[in-house]
Amino acid sequence: MTGPAEDAWLGVDLGTQGVRVVVVTSGGRLLGEGSSPLTSHRDGDRHEQDPEEWWRAVCAAIGQARAAGAELRGVRGVAVDATSGTITLLDRSGACVTPALMYDDGRASAETEQVNAAGTDQWAKAGYRRMQRSWGLPKLRWLLTRFPRAAEDGWRLAHQNDVVNRRLVGHETPTDTSNALKTGADAADVTWPEEVLAALGVPRAVLPDLVLPGTVIGRVCAQAADETGLPEGTAVIAGMTDGCAAQLGSGATALGSWNSVLGTTLVLKGVTEELVHDPHGVVYSHRSPTGRWLPGGASSVGAGLVAREFAAADLSRLTREAAALLPTDLLRYPLVSPGERFPFVAPDARGFASREPVGEAESFAALLQGTAYIERLCFDYLDMLGAPTDGAVVLTGGATRNPVWNQLRADVLRRPVTLPRHAQPALGMAVLAASTHGSLDRAAATMVRLDRTIEPRDSVADQHQDGYLRLTELLARRGWLPHPVAAHARERTAS
Structure with missing residues (x-):
């Protein structure tokens, strides 16, 4: 239990299935954590939540952390992350007047074409070139078509964490450039591209002001203090998307470092000095609180196939049997769902x-190996774009529970990989909050505890290099992997 003199920081992760909170000291001691479920409503391309649930779940999760022993008197700041691209509209009083359109709601197809036609130069400047139908700006256009009087009635756009931040401080707040990136915000200039938005019929009046993540945007008000137990006057800090929060929670904040998250699918995020421009629109970049850039992408390969194909298997036994078969000459491209997004579209x-495959174990081994090969191809693609890829690599996500997979990924990447303890987006938000009393890198270094480092094995390097190049050739022959990317992978492998 913390005393009054010990600084602590509260991070809130607004997910799809639930809210998670952690309370962590400046020295990295976990004081308590809590969670509370959320309900989604899906029907085809429609995916909605009741945004009023978010605040109730935040209060319940904080209450659970307090019940677990977290003393909130020492909390100096709170930051909230959100699922990327999730939006709603608020009225003048801050009440939600529409359901929340979630991160993967896909109903704004026609609006996406309008957005891309109107903002060609702006989106190229931002580095990602084209928006997708699940992004925030097409969804905002979709909502404004259905509520044409929104601006006249004083309604405002709100991202998922904006709703919670407003309840915390009791008044309107600016939004962060991380969550606003997919709503069209210019993260480099911290402005809205008003000319583009005007052409799309998006009034400036419906848009909140913009700030960089890590900016203090208010203080916990009396009502929020009564509902959460947080001290009145506690600083509320502008947050980030959940993907960026996970990166901070991994400790990968230094220039050139990378966080590779392997869960249902594979997500890779790094730190660069300059904005990465991708002519193929595969990689897009968030702005770091430090002023640097956080480029990354999400592949459709990953551990989601494990649950689908080996649900009835003894995974411990299967892992032992697969380890004896690695490296295997059986090549798999292990897509979780149709279509690829990264390292090619x-x-x-x-x-x-x-x-x-000759048996279940070989199929499993090839799944693990194929995912690792695509992870390496992602790094080769980023290197081709000019991003620094020689820094630390931190592995997080559910797949890190498999030690054979961790070793395989180090072997295939030909570099050490590190596994942190307690890595999660909520911890990343606690780190972000603490950075207001120092620096982001220092906060990450002291608050994120590393578990172990895995070194690559030279004995299997040649076999993996051969298998990796064979897989890239198969992808290129199918017309999916651009030939310049395959050529760069070959050159980098030979170097």
Whole structure:
């Protein structure tokens, strides 16, 4: 239990299925954590939540952390992350007047074409070139078409964490450039591209002001203090998307470092000095609180196939048997769902294997290996774009529970990989809050505890290099992987 003199920081992660909070000291001691579920409503392309649930779940999760022993008297600041691209509209009083359109709601197809036609130069400047239908700006256009009097009635756009921040401080707050990136915000200039938005019929009056993540945007008001137990006057700090929060929670904040998250799918995020421009629109970049850039992308390969294909298997036994078969000459491109997003865009991509597996263990081994090969291809693609890729690599996500997979990824990447303790987006927000009393790198270094480092094995390097190049060739032959990317992978492998 912390005393009054010990600074602590509260991080809130607004997910899809629930809210998670952690209370952590400046020295990295976990004082308590809590969670509370959320309910979603899906129907085809429609995916909505009741945004009023978010505040109730935040209060319940903080209450759970207090019940677990977290003393909130020492909390100096709170920061909140959100699922990227989730938006709603608020009225003048701050009440939600529409359901929340969630991160993967796909109903704004027509609006996406309008957005991309109107903002061609702006989106190229931002580095990602084109918006997708799940992004915030197409969804905002979709909402404004259905509520044409929104601006006249004083309604405002709110991202998921904006709703919670407003309840925390009791008045309107600016939004952060991380969550606003997919709503069209110019993160480099911290401005809205008003000319583009005007052409799209998006009034400036419906848009909140913009600030960089890590900016103090208010203080916990009396009502919020009564509902949460947080001290009145506690600083509320502008947050980030959940993906960026996970990166901070991994400790990968230094220039050139990378966080590779392997869960259902694979997400890679790093730190660069300059904005990465991608002519293929595969990689997009958030702005770091330090002024640097956080480029990354999300692949459609990952551990989601494990649950689908090996649900009835004894995974411990299967892992032991697979370890004896690695490296395997069976090549798999292990797509979790049709279509690829990173390290290449191919809507028609489908998973495949180079031949039929000889038994369940070989199929499992090839799944692990194929995912690692695509992870390496992601790094080669980023290197081709000019991003520094020689810094530390931190592994997080559910797949890190498999030690054979961790070693395989180090072997394939030909570099050490590190696993942190307690890595999660909520911890990343606690780190962000603490950075207001120092620096982001210092806060991450003291608050994120490393578990272990895994070194690559030279004994398997040649076999993996051969298998990796064979897989890239198969992807190129199918017309999915651009030939310049495949050529760069070959050159980098030979160097």
